[in-house]
Amino acid sequence: MSKIEWQVDSGTQIVLRKPPLLKRKVELNGQRVDGEWNSKRFAFTLPDGRSVEITLKADAISRTTELSLDGKLIPDIRYVPKDLRCKACNAEVQLLDEYCAKCGHSLGTPARFLHRHSVQGATSAIWLLAVLFAIFGVVMFFLMRDTTQTALANLAPFGDHEVLQPIDGVTYTAGELRARVIWEQRGVLIVNLILAAIMVVLAWWSKRRALPAILIATAVFVVVQVTGAIIDPTTLMQGLVMKIFVIAVLIKGIKGALSAADE
Amino acid sequence: MNSESAGGQDCAQCGVALRPAALFCARCGTRVSAAEQEPQAAIELAGPTLDRGQELRVVGWLYGLLLVTSLCFGIAYSVNPTGDFEPWQSLVFGIVIFAFAVRYRTEILALLRPSTFDGNARRMLAMATVIQFALLGAVFYLLEQTGIPFERITDEMKLHDYSLWQLLALYSLAPAVCEEIAFRGIIFDRLTRVLGEREGWLVQAALFSVLHLSPVIFPTHFVMGLIFGWLRLRTRSLIPGMILHAAWNAANILLELRG
Secondary structure (H helix, E strand, C coil): CEEEEEEEECCEEEEEEECCCCCCEEEECCEECCCCCCCCEEEEECCCCCEEEEEEEECCCCEEEEEEECCEEECCCCCCCCCCECCCCCCECCCCCCECCCCCCECCCCCHHHHHHHHHHHHHHHHHHHHHHHHHHHHHHHHCHHHHHHHHHHHCCCCCCCECCCECCECCEHHHHHHHHHHHHHHHHHHHHHHHHHHHHHHHHHHHCHHHHHHHHHHHHHHHHHHHHHHCHHHHCCCHHHHHHHHHHHHHHHHHHHHHHHC | CCCCCCCCCECCCCCCECCCCCCECCCCCCECCCCCCCCHHHHHHCCCCCCHHHHHHHHHHHHHHHHHHHHHHHHHHHHCCCCCCHHHHHHHHHHHHHHHHHHCHHHHHHHHCHHHCCHHHHHHHHHHHHHHHHHHHHHHHHHHHCCCCCCCHHHHHHHHCCCHHHHHHHHHHHHHHHHHHHHHHHHHHHHHHHHCHHHHHHHHHHHHHHCCCCHHHHHHHHHHHHHHHHHHHHHCCCHHHHHHHHHHHHHHHHHHHHC
16 A cells, blocks of 8 residues: 655644555545545645645656645655754744744745755766766776777788778778777777766765756766767667656756755 | 644734744744834845746757757768768758847847957957967867877868868858857856856856767866856957857867868
8 A cells, every 4th residue: 555644734644545456545634534536636625724735746757646735835754854943043843834933044835855855866866877977988998899909900901101991081091090999999988987077076066056067967968868879870769768767857856956946 | 724833923924823932933934023024035025036947948948959950960970971961060050049049139139249349358358368279279289199089170171172261161150159159148148047157157168068079078178168158257248259269160270281
C-alpha cells in the first residue's frame, strides 16, 4: 500500500492511501474524508474553512501527488525537515509560516522544500555526469588502443613529409595524419576528463549558486550530445532514455532554482 | 486558523491570529508592536515584477535554434564532407539572430549606436585587445606545440576556392556581428536580469564557448566570452566586442595562410 502524508501544521495531518486494487482514500487526522475524485483531483474543506486540493500529476520522469492549501503548494513529509527553524535567529517555525514570528525574517512559501529537492536532484545528476564522463574517457582510451596501433602500423612505411591521398577533400602529410591518429586516442581521454572536470566544478558551484551552475551543466550536456551526433549521427539514438532522463532532471532543477530565486 | 495561534490578538495588517509572544506576524511579516509601520511584506512586493522563466525561455529558444542549425549542418557535413555548406550555415545563423534582434530591436539598437563607441570604449578595446592577443595567443601556441590538431579554416578555402575576402566575410565578419548580437546582446541582457550582472557574464561566456562544439577549446573560448562580455559591460556597447572578435578571427586566418 502506498501512502503519502502531509503535516500541514501541528493540528492538521492529511494522508492519501492507495491500497492495492482498491480506490484511493483521503484521511484528515485519522478520519476518512468523504468525497469524489474528479479527473485526478480531490477537493475538500478543513473544519476551519481552508480549502484543500489533492492533484495527481505525471511528467517525463516521475509521477507526483500535490496538495495545495488555499492555493499554496504544500510538500509532503518526505521533503520537510522534522525540526523547522529560522535561519536568522534559530527560533522554531512552522511549515506554513512565511515570516519568522520572532525576528520577522522572510522564510518563503512551503513549496521551497520542493524546489530545494529539485535542485538537489539536478546537483546529483551533475555529479553523476562527471563520473560518467571520466569513466567513458578512460574506457574509450583503452578500447581505441588496438585501432590506433593498427592505423600507426599502416602509416609506418611513409615518411613524415610524404603527401597522402586526400581524405574528405583534405590533403595530409603522413606526419600530420600520424599526429591525428595519436590525438584521436588521447583526445577522447582528454576531452572527457575536461568535461568531467567542468561537471565537478559546476556540481560544487551549484551548492552555492544553483541556477547558473545547472544552466551551464544543461548546455554542456546538450552540446556534447549534439557534437557526438555530428561526428556519428547514430549516437543520437543511443541511450536516448537516459539522455531524456538527465535533461528532464536538469530542467526540473532549473525550474526549482528559479522558483527558489523568485522567493 | 492555526492550532498554536493565540486566541486574543490578530495581525492588524492581514487579520491572521498571532502566536503567543510573537513579535512579527508569521503570515505577512508585519511587526506586532508597531502595526502602523509599513508592513515588511508590502515593501518586498513593491519592486517591479520580473518573469525570470520567460527571460530564460528566450535564451533557451535562441540557443536551441543555433544548436539545431549546427546539428543539421554538422550532419550534412558528415554525409558529404566536401560539401560547401558554410555560406548556408552562416545565412541560417544570421536569419535566426536577425529575427531575435528585430524582436528585441530597442535594446539591440541602443547597444549599436555609434555614440557608444566613445573614447572610453576605444581605451577599453585597446586594453582587451592586448590581453586577448597576448594571453590567448600564448595558450593557443602552447596547445599547438602539444600536437593537438586544430581544424584549419584555410582547408575550406582551398576546397571551395574561396577568395581571401570571402573567407574573411564568412569566418571573421559574420561570426563577429552575429555572435556579439546573440551572446553579448540578447542572451547577456536576459541572463543579467535573471542572475545578476556577474553571473550573467559568466553564464553567457560559458554558453558562447560550448556552442563552438569542441571541448578542447571550451576553456579558451570561455575566456574569450569573458573578455567580450567585459567589453560589453564596461562600454554599454556591442561595437568594441565586434571589432575585437572580428580582429581575432581575421588574425587566425592570416596566421594560417602564412603557415
